[in-house]
Amino acid sequence: MQWNSVGEFFVMGGYAFYVWGSFGACLLLMVAEPLLVRHRLSEVRKSLFRERIADELDLQQKS
Amino acid sequence: MRQSIIQWFRFASPQSFYPLAGRMIPWFWAAAAVFGIAGLWLSFFVAPTDAQQGEGYRIIFVHVPASWMSMFIYLVMAFWAGLGLALNTRVSGMMAQALAPTGALMAALSLWTGALWGKPMWGAWWVWDARLTSELILFFLYLGFMALQAAIDDPRRADKAGAILALVGVINIPIIYFSVKWWNTLHQGSTINMNKAPSMAQTMLWGMLLMALCFWMYSIAVALMRVRAIILERERHTEWVKHAVE
Amino acid sequence: MNALLATVRRDLLLALRRKSEVLTAVFFFVIVTSLFPLGIGPEPVLLKKIAPGILWVAALLATLLGLPRLFAADHVDGTLEQMALSSSPLGLLVAGKILAHWLLCGLPLVLLAPVLGLQFDLDASALGILTLALLLGTPLLSLIGAIGAALTLGVRGGGVLLALLVLPLYIPALIFGAGAVEAHIAGLGAGGHLSLLAAMLALAVFFAPWATTAALRIALE
Amino acid sequence: MNALLATVRRDLLLALRRKSEVLTAVFFFVIVTSLFPLGIGPEPVLLKKIAPGILWVAALLATLLGLPRLFAADHVDGTLEQMALSSSPLGLLVAGKILAHWLLCGLPLVLLAPVLGLQFDLDASALGILTLALLLGTPLLSLIGAIGAALTLGVRGGGVLLALLVLPLYIPALIFGAGAVEAHIAGLGAGGHLSLLAAMLALAVFFAPWATTAALRIALE
Amino acid sequence: MLKVSGLACSRGERRLFADVGFSLAAGEWLHVQGENGAGKTSLMRLLVGLSPADAGDIRWRDEPTPSVEFRRDLIYLGHHAAVKEDLTPLENLRLAAALDGIALDERASLAALVRLGLRGREDLPVRVLSAGQKRRVLLARLLTRPAVLWVLDEAFNALDIAAVKLLGELIAEHLSAGGMAVLTSHQPLPVPGGKTLVL
Amino acid sequence: MLKVSGLACSRGERRLFADVGFSLAAGEWLHVQGENGAGKTSLMRLLVGLSPADAGDIRWRDEPTPSVEFRRDLIYLGHHAAVKEDLTPLENLRLAAALDGIALDERASLAALVRLGLRGREDLPVRVLSAGQKRRVLLARLLTRPAVLWVLDEAFNALDIAAVKLLGELIAEHLSAGGMAVLTSHQPLPVPGGKTLVL
């Protein structure tokens, strides 16, 4: 272990901006992407669900 | 033999693939998390400070995996696209479409982390080096693929057109890589040379490998999630989809 | 005024519908600026020197590329006829279309230019001048381009003819625009160049929509 | 083979009928190459250095400008359907169209390049290499471009999307093409670059018409 | 209210027609007839002011045309589809209304589309519609935009039997509400009465 | 000679038709009917091989289509004009023939144009012709290119009464010479006999 304190860890030997900029961007995008995909998935599911209800209502009306 | 392979792909219908993907996703997420935690531990707490680059070199632990994945995903995408074109299987096109954004993301990360690395090491955000340039072009190829698919609204046509583009691109990637390499090294040596990775400590290598595995698992998981969404969107009027969703 | 906004909204909607369209003008700009280093070679000093010229020429070409479609689609499918017959004055509708063109093809370039400037290693103040010059210059390009687009409308295969007509008119914008950045880098101050650009823009805002409308009426006859 | 020639003849006739079209690709080339000295400033040494790159980028953009029209007109008015139903194989007709495109948009650039090179103070042997490189490179540009044009065919507003698809694929041609001249000027000999260009051309002659035909069939579905 | 006199038109060196005159009052309509190439379309374009006449006089409510007032009272539907293929029928209608400076609510535009038999196609891009459906989208403007004078060039083209009947009814309604119409068609028109002009 | 069975087609999520079958022998013709959007145009495009069918089988002289032979025997004229607006009718005809690999002399092409009533318009660019005249230029191909199977989608559109009669005669001649035809139209067709297919 080469860090003597938490502060030193965050300073990254003077390269904080570059190192945290890289890791931060990776973390941000790699968290955002699955969330966006999940949102897309749930949107489809919701609209499918709406459709099914509409179908059922149609059937009820007919009968 | 050939016949049976074709049969196998026919079986890989969206209907059977959808639940299968659903069952696999958690496992890939778990693997990504395990590899990621281990990799991060190695890269921040075990790997020693580099003699030349100080702590700045730690960017390598995300930069290299992102670069590798960006190139690898393109190959996989082109493979699926070609398969779809040749055998007319529906899932293949969807897989290709699902992979593209993740590939583009990896290319973008590679460019971003590379730029953040270049500034302290070379003193410039960007130089016109062979590797950098071909990665940039790869990024453009991804964007072109996605833009083309988005611009065609009949999914079957979009798949086929995208497949042709992906295949043309895959022929071109080696050509691009070598042309840029040549271009760069042939005449007056460029002012800055990408110094080969410093003699890598064993721990660094392990850290990089673990992170690469993490990125790999992540890519598979996200692509599978996206392909599920695409399946539902495209097959929304079939009976099985209506029953698949509660 | 309402009609102008309606036109802008309509054109933006149409562009969004063709999803890729909004982003691709921008990507064209990015790709063209990246082509030059590839053609010229990777020397940083050389690249820095020619950066303002290249960025301006690329902006100009990116604008140009969107121009043929400015009126063509509306002309072919008869919408332009309907606009000419609309109870709102044609001039307003045309102004709306030009504004929409700038929002789609000009503004993104302005926003992107600083990032691309980094590729060529320009410093912060030079990037500022570059952005300002483009902010004044790109509406000018859209306004002048609209006249050319309207003039070449009836003409088949007008895309290239359009370039021929419009490019010479773009030259002053190019010279003052790129000149502003170069003057700044050379330590001469960019004020003069920028105010000339602004003056040309003011002139064009007045006359270009009018000339465009006249040209369109001729094309419809 | 007859069908190929008939297609070439037909496309040339159509281009001639739109008179302006033949000359304007050339004028575009001329104007773009002349814009750079205006944007960059008149230093002869600098200009000479960037000349091959600029000429190549200009040639590339001039080719690109003509691409959207390669199949679009035939698609809109239904001629492409008729071609697909013709008893001659579609691949031949497509090859004919690509050839015609090169004759109209590529060949004139090759012929003109030496003259424009003079503007930049290139010497005779460099001009020779430039012309040779363009002679090998422009058909390559037409062939690759045709794939892009076919892929973006069904797609509205495809002009810019086309640029996005095609420009990255053009980069090897650009690098070797401009590189040949630069290597020659640097005294390194252009042979390697030129033979690579020729190899790529051979590859493209085989595969591009085939890919284009496949893309067209998809667009027609 | 519409008064045309002495109208002449030539194309190239060919004189298409000369000294054409007619007038329309509220509730009247004119059937312009003539074989292919007789000049029907050319006449209509003169009438609405899209191209200039060689000679003649067109007056709307005793004022010379083209005037803003005339444009406000006019709908012209030509050979062209004049619908955006990338947009849905609903969006097409709304945007056309916006250009005319008319506020058009969802309900009214939907009602117009349904009346024209486009139920279920409101949200498809026009590009994928059939030839007849495209024409119907165009015709829906007749319902969403109030106008006194309808100038319809071969509006019955590509329509099926039901749609032809429907359009006939629409025109009849329009006329009985005091409107006017100028129509061309090679088929007999399902609208009673009407003046005839043979070119 | 033309044998179609089990043809199915869907667009988007809409099934347009399924299990369509018919057969045509020499001298027979088929009238495809259906309201706007029923799928007539889609059927024709499947038939000639421009788009793939969901299911079904199309055979020409007992061979599966599309084949080069089938294409050689086929003329398909669709909604599109498929004429170059910048060229004259004469040039259009000649170039179309060249693409088909047919030698066409001046005399034959002029004769075809004259028969279709385009006398005096041979040397104008198609752009300036009237809507009906443009269609006639397209139809002239029926005379200059020998083919067994005519597939004509709404070929009677935009034509005046004389031209409708003429086209009817042309088709009748073609049939009596052993040809076949598949036609769509919303109007009654001036061709005697014929099978009917309602979508």
Ligand code: HEM
């Ligand atoms: C925007 C800038 C950059 C881009 C686009 C980029 C791109 C790439 C790519 C595509 C790879 C994978 C290549 C391969 O495995 O063959 C890679 C690997 C690598 N990059 Fe970068 N890079 C950039 C900047 C940098 C910088 C500034 C450094 C260090 C000073 C660097 C160091 C490395 C190292 C050490 C590897 C691993 C090499 C190997 O394992 O073969 N990169 N980069």
Ligand SMILES: Nc1ncnc2c1ncn2[C@@H]1O[C@H](COP(=O)(O)OP(=O)(O)OP(=O)(O)O)[C@@H](O)[C@H]1O
């Ligand atoms: N430059 C020209 N030289 C000679 N004749 C021309 C020229 N331009 C147009 N014409 C003729 O003018 C006429 C234009 O007719 P128009 O389009 O008004 O006919 P139409 O009555 O609407 O016919 P359709 O029933 O076919 O729609 C055509 O006969 C055309 O041939």
Ligand SMILES: Nc1ncnc2c1ncn2[C@@H]1O[C@H](COP(=O)(O)OP(=O)(O)OP(=O)(O)O)[C@@H](O)[C@H]1O
């Ligand atoms: N993506 C889609 N989703 C739903 N429906 C579609 C889609 N694409 C096309 N359609 C429908 O398919 C049909 C295509 O019809 P087609 O053009 O074959 O009709 P047609 O019988 O030729 O009609 P017309 O008489 O108007 O020419 C139309 O009803 C259209 O609305």
Ligand SMILES: [Mg+2]
């Ligand atoms: Mg007409």
Ligand SMILES: [Mg+2]
């Ligand atoms: Mg139809």
